[in-house]
Amino acid sequence: MFGSEESVTKQFNLPPEDIELYRKVFSEFDRNKDGTISAVELQSAFRTAGHNPTEAEVQDMINITDTNNTGKLEWDEFANLLATKLAEREEEADYKETFRVFSKDDEGCITMEEMKFVLCQLCTSDEAEKIIEVVDRNGDGKISFSEFRCMMGANPILL
Structure with a gap:
């Protein structure tokens, strides 16, 4: 049912304990135990985790x-x-932490003075x-988190 642990470990540069956790998650998501995760199973798993992707978003992930x-995810594809x-998620957390370091006043933006100093x-x-002129896309004199990420x-963060 599962691909080689060694091949997945090498392919994704993951520690063995993470691979074991991924295997458990895969088994839980594979509700009909056919060795694959369908779009329906994946969407259900996301909803269980508190996320609400559309059917199209889930299908895009699978595609x-x-x-x-x-049309389904096998173990290595799921990994x-x-x-x-x-x-x-880790990259996004890094962006947020770095943004907080730059934004000294906790106003949710980086002032021109703060950015220029750095x-x-x-x-x-x-x-x-x-x-700064290029980064400040809306010209408000402040760097928003979205502008900072870019x-x-x-x-860009699409709303």
Whole structure:
């Protein structure tokens, strides 16, 4: 039913204890015990975890991850999806923590003065002003979390 633990460990650079946890989660999500996770099973699992993706979002996850085009996720495909989603969450947490370091006044934004102070440690004042001008997409004189994420190379937050 499961692919080789060693191949999954190497492929996703995960410690063995994480692989075992992923296997347990896979078994729980595979409600009909056919060795795969269908879109219905995956959506149900997300809802159980407190998330509410649409059917289309779940199907997109499967389409992206389903390397053998069965329309379902086998063990290694599921491990890939889970590792990717967890890495995205970790990356998002890193962005938030870094944003908090820059934003000294806890107003939910980074002021131009705060950003310029940091950037001037890395480049000239003129270069810092040019960077800020590009990053401050809405021109409000502040760097929002969404603008900060983009500056750091992340995809924009779509509302």
